[in-house]
Amino acid sequence: MARVGDWTLTLGEVDKTIRGKLYELEKQKFRARINVIQSMMGEHLLKEEAKKQGLSTDALWKQEVTDKAPAISDDEVKAFLDANGARLPNGGKGMEDKVRAFLSDQVAEQASVIYMRQLMSKSGGQVRLQEPEEPRYDIIGPLTEAKGAKSPKVYIVEFSDFECPFCRRVQPALNKLLEEYGDRVQLIFRHFPLSGHKAAPKASEAALCAAEQGKFWEYHDKLFGMEKSLTEESYTAYAKEMKLDMGKFDSCLNSGKKAQRVADDAAEGERLGITGTPAFFINGRKLSGAQPYGEFKRIVEEELAAEEK
Known part of the structure; x- marks a missing residue:
C-alpha cells in the first residue's frame, strides 16, 4: 500500500493499528442501517395490517396505540414533580401541564414499541444483518500485579x-x-x-x-x-x-x-x-x-x- 525505499506498509498493518477506531465506525454504520431497516419494516407492517383490517394507517394507529395508552393521573404528575422539582425552573411550579404532556409522550412511545414488536412477531419478519466483530487485543508486558x-x-x-x-x-x-x-x-x-x-x-x-x-x-x-x-x-x-x-x-x-x-x-x-x-x-x-x-x-x-x- 505504501513504500519508502525498502520499507513497505500494508493495509493490514494500518488496520491493525487503528482497529479500535475502525470497529467504532463499523458499529455506527451497523446501528444506522438497523435504524433504517426497523423504520422501513415498521411502515410496511403497519400498512399491511391496516389493509387487513380495512383501516387507514392513522386509524389503525389510533385504535392500537393512541387509544390504548393510559391517561396520566394527577398522582403521577405530582410524583414526577416531587422527584424532579429541584432540577426544574421555579421548582416545577406551574409546570403540571408540561409534565403531563411529557409523561404522555413517554407512555405513547412505550405503547408504540410494544405494538410494533407484536406486528413483527406475528409477521415472522427477520433482520439478517451481521453485527461487526469486536476486536481483541493482545496485552504485552508484565501481568504481575x-x-x-x-x-x-x-x-x-x-x-x-x-x-x-x-x-x-x-x-x-x-x-x-x-x-x-x-x-x-x-x-x-x-x-x-x-x-x-x-x-x-x-x-x-x-x-x-x-x-x-x-x-x-x-x-x-x-x-x-x-x-x-x-x-x-x-x-x-x-x-x-x-x-x-x-x-x-x-x-x-x-x-x-x-x-x-x-x-x-x-x-x-x-x-x-x-x-x-x-x-x-x-x-x-x-x-x-x-x-x-x-x-x-x-x-x-x-x-x-x-x-x-
Missing part, C-alpha cells in the same frame, strides 16, 4: 491512574465483580498516568515499591481512598501505616528504579490506543471509562458462556 482467581477463565487488565477521579469511582464495581466471580476472574493492574496528573507517575512508582513487599493492592486501595491531593509525604505516610520496611521502601522510591516500568506500561497503553483512564481489556475486549457494574458483568458472562461451549 494481579488478584482474583489463580487459574482464571476471564482476565481483566486495567490501565489506570491513581490521580484520576474516574479510576477511583470504578473501584467499587471491580471489587463487587471479584466478590461474585473471584474464582473465575483475575484483575491485573497496569499503569497509565495521564499527562495532566503530575503526581500520578510517582504514585505508581510508590505502589510498585509496596509491591516489592507484597503490599501492592493494599497500597493501591490507600491511594484510591485518598480524597486529598497526592504528595511525596503521603506516599511515605501510607507505607508507615502499612508497617512496610521503610528502609527498603524509601530506597526503592528515591532511586526512581520503578519509573521505567511505569513508562513501559504507559507506552503499552498508547500502543493499544488508550487516550484516557480507566481503560480495561476483558479477555482482550476493550472497555473504556468508569462503566457501571452491569457492563462488566455482561461481558464477563459472555466470556464465561463462550468458554463453556
